[in-house]
Amino acid sequence: MNNKKARAPTRTELVCKALEDEIFGGDLLPGARLDELSLASRFSVSRTPVREALHQLSASGLVEVRPRQGAVVARITLRRLIELFVVMAELESLCARLSATNMTEDERCQLLESCDACGAAVAQDLGMDAYYQANCRFHDAVYEGAHNSVLAELISGLRRRGEPYRRKQLARPGRMAVSQAEHWTVARAIVKGDADAAAEAMRCHVMVQVDVIGELLPMLPSGVDE
Structure with a gap:
């Protein structure tokens, strides 16, 4: 089992997570302006991590940048979310298929270690953030094991857009335990080829x-349209 301590989040990650929580919690409504200077003062950071956080949130679809208005909280459509998850399911499925034939022995070990980390996060009740970090390690291992740079580029852009919603579904009671069991099913199939x-x-x-x-x-935010 991998006993490495989780790394401390960066300032950008802290600001990004805080804004995500406020958007999902309804504290920041669709159309709300996100001023870099005000946010930097509020979070006691420079404008650089704020700008980077807003860029990440824009990539995930939670924030949009409007001419002469700057960054604002975006309005999301339910149909768009469903389409995103369907495409991600097919791309990640292809990654797993390629990993079953392309993974090196070292990469297989890293994959199994990521499964151990997910299991430890659940067994030790380390919380959703710790589990999500281990969850990302698992998916990263599958992406890398596919050894396909074009596929990796496609997934990279889409993954960021869906990340806040994938994180949110882990909050469902019992979902983390089921998720880590699903990881093992994927990993065993990959290792078997x-x-x-x-x-x-x-x-x-x-x-x-x-x-x-x-x-x-x-x-989800009140700005999700059906």
């Missing part, structure tokens, strides 16, 4: 976001 099983297991794992979208609606 069973490309079909790995692809199907990963597709089902990611499609959970679509299956529970109705349950997530109360947790």
Whole structure:
């Protein structure tokens, strides 16, 4: 089991997470202006991490930059979310399929270590943030194991857009325990070299976001349009 301590979040990550929480919590409503200087003062940081955080939130679709207005909280459509998760499910499924044949032995070890880390986060009740960090390690291991740079580029852009919503669905009771079990199903298939099983297991794992979208609606910003 990997006993490495989780790294401390950067200022950018702290600001990004705080703004995400406020958007999801309804404290920042769609159309609300996000002024860099005001946010920097509020979070006691320079404008650089604020600017970087807003850039990340823009990439994820939570924030949009408007001419002469700067950054504002975006309005999200439910259809857009579903389409995003469906595409991600297929791309990650392909990653798992390729990883089953392309992963090196060292990469397989890293994959299994990430599964151990997810299991430890659940067993030790370390909380959603710790689990999500381990969860990202797992998915990163699968992306890297595919050894396909074009696929990696496609996933990188889409992943950031869906990240806040993937994080949010982990807050459902019992979801982290089920998620880490799903990781093991994917990992075992990859290690065995069973490309079909790995692809199907990963597709089902990611499609959970679509299956529970109705349950997530109360947790999403009031700016989510049906």
